[in-house]
Amino acid sequence: xxxxxxxxxxxxxxxxxxxxxxxxxxxxxxxxxxxxxxxxxxxxxxxxxxxxxxxxxxxxxxxxxxxxxxxxxxxxxxxxxxxxxxxxxxxxxxxxxxxxxxxxxxxxxxxxxxxxxxxxxxxxxxxxxxxxxxxxxxxxxxxxxxxxxxxxxxxxxxxxxxxxxxxxxxxxxxxxxxxxxxxxxxxxxxxxxxxxxxxxxxxxxxxxxxxxxxxxxxxxxxxxxxxxxxxxxxxxxxxxxxxxxxxxxxxxxxxxxxxxxxxxxxxxxxxxxxxxxxxxxxxxxxxxxxxxxxxxxxxxxxxxxxxxxxxxxxxxxxxxxxxxxxxxxxxxxxxxxxxxxxxxxxxxxxxxxxxxxxxxxxxxxxxxxxxxxxxxxxxxxxxxxxxxxxxxxxxxxxxxxxxxxxxxxxxxxxxxxxxxxxxxxxxxxxxxxxxxxxxxxxxxxxxxxxxxxxxxxxxxxxxxxxxxxxxxxxxxxxxxxxxxxxxxxxxxxx
Numbered sequence: 001x002x003x004x005x006x007x008x009x010x011x012x013x014x015x016x017x018x019x020x021x022x023x024x025x026x027x028x029x030x031x032x033x034x035x036x037x038x039x040x041x042x043x044x045x046x047x048x049x050x051x052x053x054x055x056x057x058x059x060x061x062x063x064x065x066x067x068x069x070x071x072x073x074x075x076x077x078x079x080x081x082x083x084x085x086x087x088x089x090x091x092x093x094x095x096x097x098x099x100x101x102x103x104x105x106x107x108x109x110x111x112x113x114x115x116x117x118x119x120x121x122x123x124x125x126x127x128x129x130x131x132x133x134x135x136x137x138x139x140x141x142x143x144x145x146x147x148x149x150x151x152x153x154x155x156x157x158x159x160x161x162x163x164x165x166x167x168x169x170x171x172x173x174x175x176x177x178x179x180x181x182x183x184x185x186x187x188x189x190x191x192x193x194x195x196x197x198x199x200x201x202x203x204x205x206x207x208x209x210x211x212x213x214x215x216x217x218x219x220x221x222x223x224x225x226x227x228x229x230x231x232x233x234x235x236x237x238x239x240x241x242x243x244x245x246x247x248x249x250x251x252x253x254x255x256x257x258x259x260x261x262x263x264x265x266x267x268x269x270x271x272x273x274x275x276x277x278x279x280x281x282x283x284x285x286x287x288x289x290x291x292x293x294x295x296x297x298x299x300x301x302x303x304x305x306x307x308x309x310x311x312x313x314x315x316x317x318x319x320x321x322x323x324x325x326x327x328x329x330x331x332x333x334x335x336x337x338x339x340x341x342x343x344x345x346x347x348x349x350x351x352x353x354x355x356x357x358x359x360x361x362x363x364x365x366x367x368x369x370x371x372x373x374x375x376x377x378x379x380x381x382x383x384x385x386x387x388x389x390x391x392x393x394x395x396x397x398x399x400x401x402x403x404x405x406x407x408x409x410x411x412x413x414x415x416x417x418x419x420x421x422x423x424x425x426x427x428x429x430x431x432x433x434x435x436x437x438x439x440x441x442x443x444x445x446x447x448x449x450x451x452x453x454x455x456x457x458x459x460x461x462x463x464x465x466x467x468x469x470x471x472x473x474x475x476x477x478x479x480x481x482x483x484x485x486x487x488x489x490x491x492x493x494x
Contacts, residue, residue: 003193005011006358008072008093009463013030014276016162017098020199023173024117024186027469040153045190046104049262049263049266050471051087051088051091051092051267052088052103052171052172052260052272053170053171053172053262053266053280054172055087055088055172056086056176056263057084057087057169057170057172057173058083058171059079059082059083060079060081060165060166060167060169060173060177061073061076061077061080061082061165061182061184061185062181062182063178063180063183067188069188070188070189070192070256071192071193072193073121073185073331074121074190077120077121077163080169081119081120081169081293082123084169084170085120088103088170089103089104089105090102090277092105097140098271098340099274100271100317100449101271101272102272102273102274102275103272108447108448108449108477109273109274109275109448109449110275110448111271111275111276113447114275115273115448116147116421116449118142118143118144118147118275118276119142119144119163119167119168119169119275120143120144120162120163120168121143121160121161121162121163121189121372122150123142123158123159123160123161124154124158124159124160125158125196126154126155126156126157126159129156129158129197129199129200129305130156130157130195130200130201130494131157131158131159131197131200131202131203131231131490131494132152132157132158132159132160132193132197132200132201132202132203133149133150133157133158133159133202133203133204133205134160134162134186134190134193134202134204134205134214134230135160135161135162135204135205135206135210136162136164136186136190136204136205136206136207136209136210136211136213136214136215136449137149137161137162137163137164137167137207137208137209137210138207138208138209138210138239138390139174139208139209139285139286139288139289140167140171140174140236140237140277140278140281140285141167141207141276141277142163142167142168142210142276142277143161143162143163143301144276144277144437145207145210145276145277145430146161146205146207146210146430147161148206148430148431148432148434148435148479148483149483149486152483157203158193158196158197160189160193162185162186162189163358164182164185164186164209164210164213165177165181165182166181166182166246166285166425167183167278168276169280170278170280170440171272171280171281171282172282173289174278174281174282174285175265175282175284176284176292177284177285177288177320179213179216179286179288179289179291179292179295180295181214182209182213182288182308183216183220183292186213186217187217189327190202190204190229190230191215194229195310198474200231201231201232201493201494202230202231203217203230203231203232203233203234204217204230204232204233205233205235205236205486206213206233206235206236206238206432207235207236207237207323207429208236208237208239208426209239209288209289209292210236211233211235211236211238211239211240211290211316212239212240212293212296213235213292214230214235214240215233215235215238215240215296216292216295216296216299217229218230218233218311218312219296219299219300219311220299222299222303222307222310222311222440223299223302223303225307227310228311228312230308231312231493232311232313232314232315232316232349232489232493233312233313233315234314234315234316234412234489235274235315235316235317236316236318236321236429236430236482237322237324237325237426237427237429238318238319238330238334238349239289239292239324239325240293240296240325240326240327240329240330240332240333240334241293241297241325241328241329241332241333242286242289242290242293242325242326242354245307254434257387264283265282265283265284266280266281266283266466267281267282267283267285267286268280268281270464270465270469271464271465273449273451274437274451275437275438275448275449279465279469280416284312293329293333297333299329300333300334300337304406307338308337308339308413308471309339309341311338313341313342313344313345313489313493314335314338314344315335315485315486316330316334316341316344316345316346317344317346317348317482317485317491318330318336318345318346318347318348319347319348319361319425319426319429320347320348320349320350320365320423321362321364321423321424321425322425322426323425323426324426324427324428327347327364327367327389328367328368328412330345331345331368331371335378335380336377338378338379339377339378340379340404341379342492342493343376343378343379343380344379344380344381344382344485344489345379345380345382346382346384346482346485347381347382347383347384348384348424348429348478349384349385349386350364350422350423351366351386351395351417351421351422352385352386352394352424353386353395353417354394356463359422360422372400372402372407377402377403377404378400378404379404380402380403380404381401381402381457382399382400382401382402383399383400383414384397384398384399384400384478384481385398385400386398386417387398387412392443395416395417395418395419396412396415396416397413397415397416397417397478398411398412398413399411399413399481404469413478413481415477415478416481417477417478418477420432421473421477423473424473424476424478425472425473425474427472427473428474428475429479430476430478430479431452431474431475431476431479432475432479432480433477433479435452435474435475436450436454437449437450437451438451438474438475439453439474439475440452440475441453441455451474452474452475456470
């Protein structure tokens with residue numbers, strides 16, 4: 001074959017390859033654009049936004065406002081709720097009226113149907129209290145989330161339940177909030193309690209994002225070589241790590257802002273039927289939790305062994321199955337990084353009845369690769385699981401604890417799984433069966449919504465609330481054990 005022929009063939013092959021690669025590139029680009037357009041169309045086809053999604057409240061706390069004391073924070077909060085009354089409740093006439101709308105006065109979901117306004121911060125002083133308790137709720141929640149823990153400590157301690165910025169008002173409060181704003185509010189509340197307690201112990205109890213904020217408060221002080229301010233920390237469903245998809249969530253909101261599509265700032269747009277929790281969820285809210293978790297991981301990785309030893313003792317409770325935060329991250333992202341000390345982790349297993357296990361596709365315990373059998377734990381690890389010795393009562397549970405010293409103890413709890421409940425959930429841990437909103441029993445002398453008693457049946461796709469949300473377990477059958485473990489934890493530290 002002549003040199004000219006080989007050159008021509010090489011030119012043809014190179015040219016064909018370039019054309020093929022260009023074709024693949026433009027085809028891929030077209031597919032990406034088509035999927036993007038379809039995704040935007042799908043998200044923008046959701047229900048219309050209402051005033052509680054779009055109104056901006058000007059009196060909400062920001063860390064740069066110059067609010068220097070917790071008293072100032074409460075004064076600003078009072079102004080904030082006056083603004084909510086004027087901009088929302090005064091405007092929710094027809095066609096907004098709904099028997100299940102929390103923003104309609106007199107509806108079944110009106111927060112005023114409860115004796116206490118659980119959407120606001122509250123403080124219950126006790127003159128002769130031996131210690132104080134600071135309660136921090138989760139993202140999209142309100143101080144109601146830890147109301148039962150607060151009631152438990154009311155006659156024992158000086159209790160303060162903090163309303164985090166952006167919460168307890170309207171869902172739009174989470175569109176622009178930053179985790180630093182919430183951290184600044186935690187600092188104000190902490191300084192307030194420390195001053196009042198005058199040297200007495202202060203314990204913090206945080207649920208979900210509230211746990212991450214409590215951890216961050218101490219880690220930031222450790223990073224600055226300052227002494228911690230909490231005598232111990234108790235975490236319920238702590239937001240230590242989130243699914244990787246959370247890292248890209250903010251791009252959806254940014255794209256919506258670029259295109260002028262406000263709906264893209266929302267992961268979900270739902271009927272606001274819960275008086276103390278937002279049903280609609282802003283994209284920014286998930287991004288805030290992700291940023292906070294990343295900040296905590298950075299501080300944990302950067303801290304020296306001596307700094308980590310100065311952290312207060314941690315007691316955490318976590319469901320083995322948690323669809324909101326990562327259960328493995330509680331192990332790897334926190335407890336396995338802590339030095340050996342009085343740290344304790346309680347895991348609630350799934351309900352391992354024969355029928356349930358026949359319906360569960362993959363045992364979630366497989367994700368933990370024998371960690372419950374480890375003899376080299378740096379913390380006490382408890383698994384609350386079915387009592388295999390009571391075959392006639394398979395839903396009864398025991399608490400099996402693996403201590404750092406290598407010993408194992410099994411405690412019969414005299415508690416059992418409710419019939420037809422196969423696991424706990426992220427949101428269930430702080431609520432006992434007696435909770436009148438999320439529990440199954442409720443009250444009968446006040447006509448108001450009772451979410452935990454919902455047993456709606458019908459065709460799929462009809463209701464404006466997803467079946468997943470209706471079916472989600474809302475209360476904790478093992479709450480008595482949880483609260484007794486907290487009591488024991490605090491008592492042993494005193």
